[in-house]
Amino acid sequence: MEGTWRRVARYTPETPTSPYTIRYEGASAEHAVLAGALRVPAALPFTEDVLAERRSVRGFRMRSIRTIGVIVSALVLLATVAGVALAAKPGPGTSFGSARVFFPNPVAYLQDQTLTDRRDADYPALQPAYVVVTLTNLDGSGYLRGDWANVRSSTGPLAYSPDNVFAYDRSDDRFEQVMAYYWVTEAQKYIQSLGFGTTLRPVNMEPQNVRINQWGADNSYSWDKHDVLRFGKGGVDDAEDAEVILHEYGHAIQDAQMTPFGGFGISAEAGAIGEGFGDYWAVTVADAVAPTLDPACVADWDSVSYTSTTPHCLRRVDQDLQYPDDLNGRVHHDGLIWSRALWDIRAALGHVKADTAILEAQFSFAPDTSMPAAAEATVDAALGLYGAAEATAVQAAFEARGIL
Numbered sequence: 437m438e439g440t441w442r443r444v445a446r447y448t449p450e451t452p453t454s455p456y457t458i459r460y461e462g463a464s465a466e467h468a469v470l471a472g473a474l475r476v477p478a479a480l481p482f483t484e485d486v487l488a489e490r491r492s493v494r495g496f497r498m499r500s501i502r503t504i505g506v507i508v509s510a511l512v513l514l515a516t517v518a519g520v521a522l523a524a525k526p527g528p529g530t531s532f533g534s535a536r537v538f539f540p541n542p543v544a545y546l547q548d549q550t551l552t553d554r555r556d557a558d559y560p561a562l563q564p565a566y567v568v569v570t571l572t573n574l575d576g577s578g579y580l581r582g583d584w585a586n587v588r589s590s591t592g593p594l595a596y597s598p599d600n601v602f603a604y605d606r607s608d609d610r611f612e613q614v615m616a617y618y619w620v621t622e623a624q625k626y627i628q629s630l631g632f633g634t635t636l637r638p639v640n641m642e643p644q645n646v647r648i649n650q651w652g653a654d655n656s657y658s659w660d661k662h663d664v665l666r667f668g669k670g671g672v673d674d675a676e677d678a679e680v681i682l683h684e685y686g687h688a689i690q691d692a693q694m695t696p697f698g699g700f701g702i703s704a705e706a707g708a709i710g711e712g713f714g715d716y717w718a719v720t721v722a723d724a725v726a727p728t729l730d731p732a733c734v735a736d737w738d739s740v741s742y743t744s745t746t747p748h749c750l751r752r753v754d755q756d757l758q759y760p761d762d763l764n765g766r767v768h769h770d771g772l773i774w775s776r777a778l779w780d781i782r783a784a785l786g787h788v789k790a791d792t793a794i795l796e797a798q799f800s801f802a803p804d805t806s807m808p809a810a811a812e813a814t815v816d817a818a819l820g821l822y823g824a825a826e827a828t829a830v831q832a833a834f835e836a837r838g839i840l
Contacts (some may be wrong), residue, residue, distance in 0.1 A: 480740045491498040491742075531582070533571035533600025533612045539676035540736030541565075544728040553672045558605040566605070567726075571598070571614075573621055574600060580617040583643060584624035587613045588664070590648040609649055612675035616646045616667065617679045623721050627689075627718055630792045639795055640692035644685065649674055656680055658687035659771040660698030671741025676810075678726070679718035679735045679750075686717035693798045703804035707767040712774030715753050720781075732779065753779040759807055759838040773837050774807060781814075785826055793818040793830065 542551050542565035551561060573583040578596050580587040587594065595602055595610040604611040624640065632639045645664040656667040656674040665684045667675040674680045690700040690710055701710040715734045724729040729738070734751035743749065751768065753775040763770050782790040797817035802811050811834040818828035834840040 456557050461838055470498040474826060484775075496651075524693055530576040531572060531574045533574055533597065533602060533809060534619060535569055535571050535602040536566045536570050536604065536611075537615055537618050538565055538606075538676060538678060538724040538737070539567040539569070539726040540619075540728070541676070541735070543736035543748060544722075544730065544733070545726070547729055549740075549748060551740060553741055556607050556673065557605040562606070569595060569618060571600065571602065571621070572625070580613050581643070581777065582617070582621060584641075585617045585620040585646060586643040587617055587646050587648065592649075606673075606676055609673075611675055612648050612667065613646075615678065616675050616681055618680045618719075620644050620646065620665075620685055623682055623685050623717075623724050626724060626791075628796065630788060632792075632795060635737070636792070636796060639686075639736075640689050642692075644688060646787045649673060656684050656686045658691065660688075660691040660700075663688070663691075663697075672738045674738060677735050677738040681720055681723050681739050682718040683714040683734070686714035689717065689795070690798055690801070691720065693795075693801070694803060700801065701803065703806070704765055704767065705770070705806045706801075706804050706810075708763075708770035709774050709801075709805065709807060709810055710771070711767045711769030713778065713798075715751055715771060716775045716778040716782075717796075719753055720782060720791055724787055730750075751775075757837070761838070773839070774810075777811070777833050777837045777839060780836060784833060785818075785822075789818075789822060789826060793826070796821060798840060806838045815840075 459668060486575050501801075502728070539545055542562055543549060545565050545567075548561070571580075573579045573585075575583075578598055578600070580595050580602070590609060590613055592609045595613045597602070602610070602614045604614060606612075624644070627639050628634070628641070633641045645662075647664055647666045649667065649669045656665070658665050665681075667673070667680070667684070667687060685702075687710055691698045692715060694700050701707040716792065718734055719731050722728075730747060732754040733747055733749040734752065738747050739748045739750040751772060753772075755772045755776055757773045760772060761774050778790070778794055780796065784790070785793070794814060797810070797814040800813040800817070805813075815827050815830045815834070818830040
């Protein structure tokens with residue numbers, strides 16, 4: 437029997453302590469009992485017992501083996517026992533898998549500001565933060581490669597699973613590879629759900645290359661020259677926090693929307709727009725996929741290593757700064773003006789219309805755009821997509837920041 441584990445209503449999780457519904461899809465009639473929903477507590481790690489149950493339903497399959505013109509029928513055991521992985525690679529087109537991830541990060545998910553890094557230790561208080569998810573768009577190689585994400589390298593071995601089950605914890609660097617694959621893929625799927633690539637122009641609609649823990653500092657970046665996202669280590673390793681991953685993917689998005697490719701942010705204001713959009717993109721996607729109680733806080737988990745006040749946030753997208761009075765030439769600071777305007781647009785239009793207009797507008801940005809020019813392009817995009825009422829709301833958000 438073939439099938440995949442899928443969490444029902446994955447985009448609308450319940451409270452952090454409630455169970456999640458996992459359903460096995462593709463069950464045959466004789467295994468109908470397993471086609472029903474299983475309740476797996478959020479606090480329960482993705483143990484070998486769970487994996488063994490998943491594997492045990494595969495059963496036996498008849499395969500035909502042709503040797504010297506004689507067809508011999510043989511039973512081939514595809515299941516595994518005692519947690520031993522299958523020896524063969526996933527077949528071509530095996531695009532689904534399962535994994536444990538942070539959703540989007542432990543601090544936001546558990547609403548626990550006391551959590552700390554502890555040198556990558558997987559300590560008991562973190563166990564409820566792991567969520568079992570379905571990996572999609574895999575290429576069937578057994579590695580974390582697929583339609584929209586490609587984990588190319590890491591300081592340790594690349595994650596490999598012969599049955600596409602990636603059940604690591606944060607003490608294993610392969611956990612960060614899984615995080616990067618899952619969240620980049622989910623971000624691209626979210627973009628496509630808005631119509632980009634079908635009714636609208638595609639946005640970075642390609643496998644995004646990712647390198648994990650190959651930057652020996654507590655920092656990460658998107659490099660347009662090589663079209664790669666590179667995540668650092670130190671404190672909480674950056675790829676353990678979905679919002680760090682999504683922020684860097686935001687930079688890749690803007691570079692992909694330039695013609696020719698790359699080079700966005702070559703002026704101070706354009707650089708600030710890039711950082712502001714990266715922060716906004718991190719929270720809007722995280723809130724759409726894994727909503728938490730304080731969505732305006734960026735990178736709650738990563739920031740526990742370098743912030744002393746609570747709530748722990750790398751930055752927030754709801755700061756009350758004004759253009760041009762509060763500009764100081766530091767792109768991350770100045771980007772707070774831009775991210776707040778986008779956050780207010782989201783509040784006015786809802787995330788679907790807001791994110792569609794914001795992404796569509798970026799096709800019109802010059803690499804060295806100013807904030808007023810980029811704001812005008814965003815108003816125009818909203819007008820073209822939705823009409824005068826939505827454009828007026830976008831205009832008002834930028835006026836509230838002093839940008840227009």
